[in-house]
Amino acid sequence: MKKLWYMLTTAVLVWGWLACSSSTSSGEDVPPAPVVQQENKIYIVDKTGKRWDVTHAEERYGMKASQFQFGLGPNAIPPINNPKFVQAGDLDFPDPNETFLVIGTRMRGEARAYPLFIMKTHEIVNDVFEDKHVAIGY
Amino acid sequence: MYSREIDGQVLTLSASGWTYRNTFVLYDKETESLWYHLEGDDALTCISGKFADRRLPELNSELIRWNNWLAKHPDTKFLDYP
Numbered sequence: 001m002k003k004l005w006y007m008l009t010t011a012v013l014v015w016g017w018l019a020c021s022s023s024t025s026s027g028e029d030v031p032p033a034p035v036v037q038q039e040n041k042i043y044i045v046d047k048t049g050k051r052w053d054v055t056h057a058e059e060r061y062g063m064k065a066s067q068f069q070f071g072l073g074p075n076a077i078p079p080i081n082n083p084k085f086v087q088a089g090d091l092d093f094p095d096p097n098e099t100f101l102v103i104g105t106r107m108r109g110e111a112r113a114y115p116l117f118i119m120k121t122h123e124i125v126n127d128v129f130e131d132k133h134v135a136i137g138y
Numbered sequence: 139m140y141s142r143e144i145d146g147q148v149l150t151l152s153a154s155g156w157t158y159r160n161t162f163v164l165y166d167k168e169t170e171s172l173w174y175h176l177e178g179d180d181a182l183t184c185i186s187g188k189f190a191d192r193r194l195p196e197l198n199s200e201l202i203r204w205n206n207w208l209a210k211h212p213d214t215k216f217l218d219y220p
Contacts (some may be wrong), residue, residue: 031154046155052172061176063158070153073163079152085215091219096208104207104214105139105199111211113204118217123153123162125217126142135142135151136143136195137164 030068046071079124085112103136139199140182142166144192 034043036051042058042065043051050073057063060109086092094100094115102113107129119138127134140191142149149166151173156163164182171187172193185208200207208214 044156052154052156052186054172055184056190057172057174060191061174061183061185063174063185068156068158068163070155070157074152074155076155077153079150080217080220081150083171084218084220086218087215088212093216094204096205098204100204101201102204102207102216103139103199104202104211106211107197110186111214112217113207113211113214114217116201118219121210122153122220124164126150133142133148134139135149135164135194136139136199137151137162 030069033068033071035065044068044071046073048073048075050074077121079122079126080118081121081126081129085127103138105134105136107132107134139197140194141197142194144189144194149194 013119017079024037033046036043036045040055041053044065045051046055054065054068058065101116101117103116104111110129112127114136115130116138119125119136123138125136125138140151142151147168149168151166152162154163154165158172158174159177161175163185165171165187166173169188171184171189173182174185175181176183180196182196184190184192
């Protein structure tokens, strides 16, 4: 029985990848996620082979498994978990006249700025203001 | 910016590698639950996993040019390259 599941899964995967490489039916360049259904669960499979159960996302939120995109794997875009900051007077502190975009926030009396040019390559910064744990996302 | 505290637990959020409708799908490293900012909402919602249907509320932040932010907050710190 296990072997049958394995064969079925493989067949679905192969079909999924073939469909990806030949179809742009979504109208975008990024192929749809390979979807595997097994024992009433719906999984999407990323490029590292990792399966993500999206059954609840479909049933509760109407999200479509095949419309998830990229599937680069959970280590492709590493977050910043112990952010370090510079302040006025430090060598790396930007010139006051610079006009690049930042995400700015003030929490627990402390102001911090997260430049988009760093956020774009890390997507998430896990930070803490005294006792308050926050995630800055871009 | 979002809270990442739930039931007294602190989550480590990260990009899952997936996007949905051009928006990043996040996951937490502790439970591998998936988190997504649903359209029109002011929170991340857990769409799959241990915390299904729970929310991490959005917190105040602004997208602003550096010179303008610094003028308003002269004491600001600035994220350094990791």
